[in-house]
Amino acid sequence: MKNTAVLLITCPDRKGIVAGVGEFLYRHDANILHADQHQDAERGLFLMRVEWDLAGFSLDPSEFPRRFAPLADRFEMRWRLERSDHPLRVALFVSKYDHCLMDLLYRHQTGEIPCEIPLIVANHPDAERWAIFYKIPFHLIPVPAAAKAEAERAQLDLLAAHKIDLVVLARYMQVLSSEFVNKYPQRVINVHHSFLPAFVGAKPYHRAFERGVKLIGATSHYATADLDEGPIIEQDVIRISHRDGLEDLIEKGRDLEKMVLSRAVRWHIDHRILVYDRKTVVFD
Amino acid sequence: MKNTAVLLITCPDRKGIVAGVGEFLYRHDANILHADQHQDAERGLFLMRVEWDLAGFSLDPSEFPRRFAPLADRFEMRWRLERSDHPLRVALFVSKYDHCLMDLLYRHQTGEIPCEIPLIVANHPDAERWAIFYKIPFHLIPVPAAAKAEAERAQLDLLAAHKIDLVVLARYMQVLSSEFVNKYPQRVINVHHSFLPAFVGAKPYHRAFERGVKLIGATSHYATADLDEGPIIEQDVIRISHRDGLEDLIEKGRDLEKMVLSRAVRWHIDHRILVYDRKTVVFD
Amino acid sequence: MKNTAVLLITCPDRKGIVAGVGEFLYRHDANILHADQHQDAERGLFLMRVEWDLAGFSLDPSEFPRRFAPLADRFEMRWRLERSDHPLRVALFVSKYDHCLMDLLYRHQTGEIPCEIPLIVANHPDAERWAIFYKIPFHLIPVPAAAKAEAERAQLDLLAAHKIDLVVLARYMQVLSSEFVNKYPQRVINVHHSFLPAFVGAKPYHRAFERGVKLIGATSHYATADLDEGPIIEQDVIRISHRDGLEDLIEKGRDLEKMVLSRAVRWHIDHRILVYDRKTVVFD
């Protein structure tokens, strides 16, 4: 595995950005591995992702902000630098359904999702077996309706104590408060078991079954204060027929949920996602 | 092409239906080509489709109702008999976008959609070139907002005069009145350019673009008095990305619309669709 | 869960089969839950699957063969009766790659794959952790090139001792001998990591990468003496692009392999598959 840096840029679209960034990296001997960009013509927006090998890079990453500042200022960039030797620290939240959790943990172990997972947070004890199997600390925090704020405080304390960068709601069945979500903007990923915006809210499979749709879907998105309205990261569908009962929908849906959530987590961890308005750009 | 009969049955689920129907057909020397059935356990409903070769069938089809009545009564069946030598008579309605029209006409000519198309009805003159190319009478009936009822009356007169069995709205951009739709229950097929129930109503591609979905869809369904709420026949989706502008969505959507509409028309014409509640059973 | 029986029939296509089977089941008070049939016109073949509730069935299953014999003889049927209260006994074979194994075991636990799994057979020790986690006996049988026959003998002894009905090769990387496969005709399911018949044989992902295909696939099939030539049960594909390196193909392929293998195992266990020539009919 190479030791790489990823630079993510969002700024007004103007002439000279590519030349400026290219020249800056070249001057410091960056060996570019991937570069991708996107222009949103309607909004006059420029978005870019560049990844380069840190071997041979002549600028100390700690020096990067100061040196990059003039260019960033000139083009009014919002930017950040990520480094593969600083893997993200991810907390997995789970309730009773554990298929997404077990899927993510397996992918983590095979190296598909290169991050650190310092803890699993659950409001239900069943998932602990996976924490034991994969040797990850497990924190059971029940969320009684009457004491939700308290539970969230305990969760937030844990996230702070473990310096968590990303919260993944792996079929965590509690709605997070706006306060919680706003503390981790674009850093909480949720999976909703429908093809959003169809079947926003509770019991989407039941409603899909009643409506008689011919495909069911799942959606991973960043959680926002508006439930199921956050920027969509990934969606997928699978065909169903009149022969599929509600149970079949739930079963087929599990496979979709695993796929769309694990892809979203992976892309986030690879620093491939940029958000603007309510949309995501996923660089591939 | 074989000359075949199709029997479609809906009735309460009870023991003995298969035996009864099987025995009846066997007694009259039916050579069964396809048979499919579906039980909806929740509703206690039995649905069946049987197709047999009319060659060798010892019962004259005109005699069928009288002879089948005792069995039908015993099991409280709603049923109908369709014959491949009585192909459906289909009217195609179109506005300005002609991709679904040209697709259906081509499939009709290749034999994929075996029916008669005695007329094309349009509220816009552009599609006439296809009517000329395929030698099908073309009726231009403008639908000014102020005289919609009149226009529908003219349309209904045409349908009656031509003994139309099925109306296909091939991106016909006018909303039909309840009166119209109720005259052709489960006999008007529409295509909506979204994955219903997402983006019900106007400008679904615009709203999909704004919402930042990662897949767009199209849906064919039977038209009912409630717009976009009729029983869904077929749906399909295609992947999009942040690189796709609104125009790209519209272009990719055209291919979806052609696919889901032509499949729905074909299945209807093959007498494969049974409706109950708001759902369709599509026998394959 | 209902206690059900499944009757599977293959015979020459003739008039009266449906009537005969329907009448037989009705006479013994069968409450039919599902029935599906297929005619292969070209070969004059009739295939059928009927499932009914054993509650209320007036014929003792042990009596079934004797009573059904006259009908079976009359129509020259090959047939078998399966019962949901006699779940299949399945042996999982695995080597080092354990994604299919862990996927099958999870689905087994959730009830998606209702069978008994009395043992896991491996030629490599790594998978034992799953056997321990799921409390399933684990048998490590190394397969050195020089002593393959001996290893197979040990495997076959285990299968016999445990009355195994189905062998699932969950990325088991050894080629089974014809002797082994012929002892379990249509009872060994393998997964091949390509879209057969493309890339038959070794290293299909490498060859897919070199050929520059735009989709990769996976195939589950019954193992036969001819490697990768057995009847195909299920196939699926996923899109790749020039950005995907060999490692990406292998990763994406893992998800395909899990899907196509688990579907095949499930359909086999539900007695939905009939084989004729080199093809499968999968009743849905």
Next chain:
Amino acid sequence: MKNTAVLLITCPDRKGIVAGVGEFLYRHDANILHADQHQDAERGLFLMRVEWDLAGFSLDPSEFPRRFAPLADRFEMRWRLERSDHPLRVALFVSKYDHCLMDLLYRHQTGEIPCEIPLIVANHPDAERWAIFYKIPFHLIPVPAAAKAEAERAQLDLLAAHKIDLVVLARYMQVLSSEFVNKYPQRVINVHHSFLPAFVGAKPYHRAFERGVKLIGATSHYATADLDEGPIIEQDVIRISHRDGLEDLIEKGRDLEKMVLSRAVRWHIDHRILVYDRKTVVFD
């Protein structure tokens, strides 16, 4: 529609390419609309596509080669410049099956495939009706087995006379000679009605049917002297079942063929495809 230029580059991967190209374009006031690049690490290859608005570009395109030469030399680039105001001139070849032809012509008319189509070449008269409908000159050149070389000479004369840039074999059922293909390297696009490399050669649907595959496919690729071995541009598949007879495969396949061929033509015309070895990079 903007008037744009596209620069396509292939060269050894080295530091400074992006900076160099970016600086060059910036110096001449290019307003970059899209830029995409790909590194093949294994081969040490760099590939790039940049598109910019010619409005405001301060360099006369006719001057481009001379001015760009120093940079191109320094990085050992193979490169070409394409301009949207010089649309490609495309010849469509067809035999009897006309579904791909009619699909391409319709897309051409809607603006999806922005090119010029000065002629249709056919070895069978049936497709002439489309030539008449779309007012495109139609050249009937029969290809008797005994006089194939002569026929190809006539075809090549037409291509030369009409300054054709791209030949699209829209289900043209004659194998082109190496001489022909080599005169138009990476400028002849063919569609093969299978998921290559499965079912190379004749009658792929028949063989797919016999093999009992569960998906059928289609492939568009650049024609080379080795039949069906050219660089793959696009592939797609559709699900089939035991209920689909050979005729159903052929029908479903037609939709696939239209999709994969029209996408390939479009991407070629948009100058999105770069070929190396036997592979294509398709910039999106």
